[in-house]
Amino acid sequence: MRISIKHILGSLIVASLGAQAAVSVFTCEPEWAALTEAIGGDHVRVVSATHAKQNPHYIRARPSLIAAIRRAELLVCSGADLEVGWLPILLERAPMGIQPGAMGHIMAADYVPMLGVGDSVDRSHGDVHPDGNPHVHLNPHHIIQIARQIQRRLEQIDPDHAGVYAERYTTFEGQWQAAIQRWTIQAAPLRGRSVIVHHQSFDYLLDWLGITTIASLEPVPGLPPTAAHLNTVLKQAKDASVLAILRTPYDPSEASKWMASKTNIPALRLPYTVGGTDASVDLITLFDETIAVLLNHGS
Numbered sequence: 235m236r237i238s239i240k241h242i243l244g245s246l247i248v249a250s251l252g253a254q255a256a257v258s259v260f261t262c263e264p265e266w267a268a269l270t271e272a273i274g275g276d277h278v279r280v281v282s283a284t285h286a287k288q289n290p291h292y293i294r295a296r297p298s299l300i301a302a303i304r305r306a307e308l309l310v311c312s313g314a315d316l317e318v319g320w321l322p323i324l325l326e327r328a329p330m331g332i333q334p335g336a337m338g339h340i341m342a343a344d345y346v347p348m349l350g351v352g353d354s355v356d357r358s359h360g361d362v363h364p365d366g367n368p369h370v371h372l373n374p375h376h377i378i379q380i381a382r383q384i385q386r387r388l389e390q391i392d393p394d395h396a397g398v399y400a401e402r403y404t405t406f407e408g409q410w411q412a413a414i415q416r417w418t419i420q421a422a423p424l425r426g427r428s429v430i431v432h433h434q435s436f437d438y439l440l441d442w443l444g445i446t447t448i449a450s451l452e453p454v455p456g457l458p459p460t461a462a463h464l465n466t467v468l469k470q471a472k473d474a475s476v477l478a479i480l481r482t483p484y485d486p487s488e489a490s491k492w493m494a495s496k497t498n499i500p501a502l503r504l505p506y507t508v509g510g511t512d513a514s515v516d517l518i519t520l521f522d523e524t525i526a527v528l529l530n531h532g533s
Contacts, residue, residue, distance in 0.1 A: 257392050260303045260332070262311035262321060263290050264508040265371040266342065266380070268517050270310055272406050273384045277395045281306075283317075283324075286509035289484045290316055291456070295323040303328045306338070307391050310384060313341025314348065316368035337390055340383050343368055346376040349437050371507070372439035374414050374521055381406055413518055421525050428474055430467060430499070432459075432481035432490060435506060439524065448474055451481075451489045459489040471497045478531065482506040500531040 256279040261267040267282035274280070281302040284290045290312070303309075303324045309332040311317055325333060332338040348366030370376050385403040389396040425444035429436075432451045440447055449470050453463040471493065479490045479501045487501070494501035504524050505514040514520045 257307050257388060258305045259308045259310065260306035260328075261309075262317050263371070265517065265520070266310040266312070268508045268520075269377060269381055270308075270384055272517065273381055273399060273402050274388055275398065275402055277392060277398060278308075278388070283320075286505065286507045286514075287483050289482075291319060293320050295320045299324055300327045303332075306332050308332065308338045308340070308384075308387055310340045310342070310380075312343060312368045312370060314343035314365040314368035314370075316343075337387060340380070340387060342370050342376070342380045345379050345383055346370050346373070349441060350434070367434055367437045369435050370438055372436060372524075373442045374410070374417065375442070376438070377517060378407060378410055381410075409518070413521065417521055417525055420529070424477070424525075424528055427477040429477050430471060430479045430493065432479075432485040435482050435485075436480055436504065439504075443528075445477070448476065451479070451493065458486075464489060464493065468493065468496055471499060478502045478528065480504055483510045502527055502531065504528075 256277055257274065259267075259270050259274070259278050259280045261270060261280060261282045263284055264282050264286055267280045270278055270280050283299050283302075284293055304327055306328060309328070311321060330336060343366060348370070350367040351365065371380075381403060385399050388399045392399075421443050426446075428446040428448045429440065430449045430451065431440075431447055434447075434450065434455055437447070439445075449467045451459045451464065451467060453460055476497070476499045479493050479499055481487065481490050481501070481503055483503060483506060485503075487503070490501040493499065504527055505511040505520055508514055508516060508520050510520070511523055514523045
């Protein structure tokens with residue numbers, strides 16, 4: 235069968251129009267990319283500025299990200315100054331529809347209860363966030379609140395598919411609420427335990443689970459551990475019953491391993507976000523894997 239050039243060009247135009255119909259979404263972190271895809275399905279085209287092995291505080295506003303944000307119709311980030319070192323640079327090149335205050339601009343921290351609000355703003359105290367701890371995605375109750383915002387914004391940007399977004403949100407909410415109930419039951423043995431952390435990345439997770447942080451390996455947030463500080467933490471660890479020493483995939487491991495060798499406390503690397511482990515392929519498996527590691531003392 236002969237296929238004409240006209241037929242081929244027509245097919246390419248249809249395919250191109252179909253691709254353009256998807257809402258272009260720029261997310262700052264993998265958790266928001268996964269959540270946007272869960273709500274938007276095939277009607278969104280999502281870019282994440284960072285991946286699970288990158289510290290979201292510190293990335294470079296590279297040309298590929300500038301190109302991606304120029305096309306964006308919706309922006310979804312953590313906020314509370316987590317991305318303050320690089321997102322403002324990208325927003326200088328971004329369309330008006332995703333600028334602060336615009337309908338296409340979502341900062342997750344604006345829609346959830348915050349921990350650590352009002353902490354010292356003196357930069358000598360390290361990588362502080364006076365608006366609160368920005369790692370809000372690790373309380374699963376927050377995910378529903380941000381999902382709702384994403385649904386509403388997608389409906390405004392793409393009203394032709396508003397019914398699809400509403401239906402997908404309803405399905406997601408039902409599945410997510412059922413998962414929260416399951417996780418709450420599974421994680422019950424963790425309540426009342428204590429941990430040492432590398433950085434304050436897990437505050438919302440630990441608050442939700444009822445786990446206490448007794449110390450951080452960083453002397454102040456964002457500054458590398460020092461020998462003097464580690465010895466202070468070592469004394470605290472020996473005087474307490476500590477479940478684990480926690481770090482993210484992007485935290486350096488040396489301090490955690492040193493503390494573990496001195497105390498026999500497990501040094502655990504939690505996935506932190508989607509893609510943080512091979513098993514953490516979406517938001518459900520992120521929490522599945524996190525709770526499993528804590529319960530099993532996996533490494």
